[in-house]
Amino acid sequence: MRVLIQFALIVVLCLNATAVVEKITFRSGTNQLAGLLALPERIGKHPVVLFVPGDGPVSKEAFSTPGTNRNDQLHHSVGKWARFLDMGFACFAWDKPGIGESPGDWEKETVFERADQLIAAIDYLTNRTEIDQSLMGLWGISQAGWVMPSVAAEIDEVKFVIAVSCPAQTIVEESAYLIEQQLLKQGVESEKATLARELYIRKWVSLRAGVSFGEATRAAMHNQRQLAGVEQPWLAPFTREDFNMLSTNRNRLESFFYNPLRHLTEINVPVLAMFGGKDTQVNPGTGFEGYKKALTQAGNRNVILKEFKHADHVMAAAKTGSLEEIKARTAFRPIPEYWISIQEFLEQHFPTALGRDRPVAKQKDTRFANMNIRLTFKDRRTLEYELNLENIIRRSLASYTNLFGGLPRKENGNFYDYIDFDIYYGNISGEADPQFVAIDVGPQKVFGYLTWETALIHEIFHLWSAETFRYKDYREQWFNEGATEYYAIKHALRFGVLDRAEAVDVWSRSLSMYLTANGAGSVSLREAGRKDLKRQNYFLVCHGGLLVALILDLEIRHFTQNQRSLDDLMRWLYKNHNRTNKMYGLDDIVVGLQQLTGRDFTPFFSRHVHGSDILPVGKFLSRMELEAIREGKIDEIEATRREILKAVLELP
Ligand SMILES: [Zn+2]
Structure with a gap:
C-alpha cells in the first residue's frame, strides 16, 4: 500500500527550541488525513514514534500543545512530544476523520479502519528521507490497544510498541468491565454489578448470533427487569437504527468482538506495556496477564510489563480510578514511574538510536x-x-x-x-x-x-x-539467509571467533533450533520467507536454510569426491546473476547444482524446501560419525568422507 501525498505544506511552528513541526496530508483509503510531523532540528535521519490516541475526539496537536479540550489535555499528559524529541525521536500524529483538518466521521469508523490509517501513516513516513526507517515505533493508549497489535504483527517497519492502559480482550468485554466497575463505584452490590456485566455481554452475543429486532428488544427488556433499581442505560434495547446498522454491517459488528490477543501472540519486537492498578475503563488484570501470556507465546524476550498499583487509566495517581474522579481533575500528570519506564525501555532496546545525537x-x-x-x-x-x-x-x-x-x-x-x-x-x-x-x-x-x-x-x-547477486523474491530467503549464516559460522570457526573444539556442537544447536522452530514440518522453507511471516518464522528460514546449505555442501562434495563444494555454487551465482535483471530463483540453484554434480536436486527441493517435510539431516550426518568426531576417533572414518566432514564442519 502506497500513500498518495497530496501536498506537503511546510509550516513551521516552534514546538521547542530543537524541533520543527510540519503539517502534511496523507491518504488512507478514501480518507484524506491531516497529519503533524515534528522533527528534531538536527540534520540527519531520525527514529520516529507514531502516536495512536484512545477513543473520542483527539486532535493531531494534542501531543505538542495541551490545548483546551480535556481529551487533548489528557493525551498531552501521557504522550508529550517534547519528551520524545529530547530523546532524539521524531513524532507523528494525525487528525481522526472529522476532527481538526481531516474530513469524515470518526464515530462511524471501526478499530480495523483505525489500523488501516495507522498503516497508511507508516507508509507515508517511509517516504520521508528524514526518517530512519529502521526504527519506527508506536505509542498508544486505551482504544489503541485494538489498533496497534495487528499492525505491529503484520508490518515489518514497526520496531517497538509502547502500550499504555491497553486491553487484552474484546470491546464488548471491556465495555462490560467498565459497566461493572462504575456500578461498584456507585455502591451497587457486587452480584448485581456482575450480573450487569454478564447481561451486557449476552446482549451483544445474541446480536452477533443473528436474533431478530423483536427478540433482541424483548430480551433487553427482560434483562432490565432482572436489574430493577440499578441505573442501566447500557442494558437498554438497541435502537432500530443501531440494530439495522450493526446487523447489516458485519465488519463493524465483528470489530466489537475483535480480541487483540490474536495478534499479540505474533509480536516479536520490543514491547513496553503499562497498566494502572486502579483503571476502571480497561481491565488492568486481564490486560497484564493477556500481554504476558501472548507475548511469551510469541517467544518475545524483549517485553517489559508494568502494573502501577495506584495509577488510573491515564497513569495518574488515583484514589478510586472512577470516571468521576478523572472528570473532577483540573490537571493531568502521570506518576513519575511512567516516564522513567519509557526512558529506560528506549535506552535499553535502542541505545544506538538514542546515541545518534x-x-x-x-x-x-x-x-x-x-x-x-x-x-x-x-x-x-x-x-x-x-x-x-x-x-x-x-x-x-x-x-x-x-x-x-x-x-x-x-x-x-x-x-x-x-x-x-x-x-x-x-x-x-x-x-x-x-x-x-x-x-x-x-x-x-x-x-x-x-x-x-x-x-x-x-x-x-x-x-x-x-x-x-540477489534472490528474485521472498521465496528464496531461506537460501539467502541460510547460505550466509552457513558461511558466517564456518568463518567464525576458521577465525577462532567461535570455539573450534565446539564446532560439532555449533551445528547441533542449529539443528535443534530448526527442529523446534515455529512452523517446522508444516510451513515450507520457501513460504516461511514471506514478508509477513519472516519474523515469526525467523528460526525456520535461518536455521532451516543453514541446514540446507550444510546438506548441499556435503552432497556436492560427496558426488564430486570432494573436488567441488558449495563454494563453487556461490561462485557460479556470483558469475551468472546480479541484482537487477538476472536475479536468481530456486530453478537457477537447481541448474547450478546440475552443472556442478551432474545430479538433479529437484526431488530434494520439492520435498524439503518447496514442501514442508522436515530435512533428513540424519541421512547426511550420521550419529556414528559425529560421535567419532567428538571422541577424537576421526581417523576411523573412511578417508574421503573424513576429508569432506573436516571441510564442511571446519574441523581442525
Ligand atoms: Zn542476513
Missing part, C-alpha cells in the same frame, strides 16, 4: 584492494573493539573475494570502490546494504554463542550474496 567518536579510512574502507565509530564505547573489527573485516573481505572470485559489484556491474562500516554499541544486530554495513558491537552473546563478530562476518557476506 552524540558526535561520532572516530572515523578511520583504510584500504582493501581498490576499495576505501571507512569505519565510523558512532559511540566511544565501540573504540575498544577497533583492532578486532578491522581484523575481522579484512579477513572476511579477503576470504570472500577468494571464494566468489571477485570483489562485490554495484548495480551497474562495476566493482565496489568503497565500503562504509557504521559501528554502533548495543544489542547484537547488523544490516547490509550496497556498499554499506552497520553493526552493533557489545559484550552480549545471542543464544549463548553468537557474538557481534559472527554477526559482522554474516553481514559482510551479504555484500556479495543479496547485494551483488
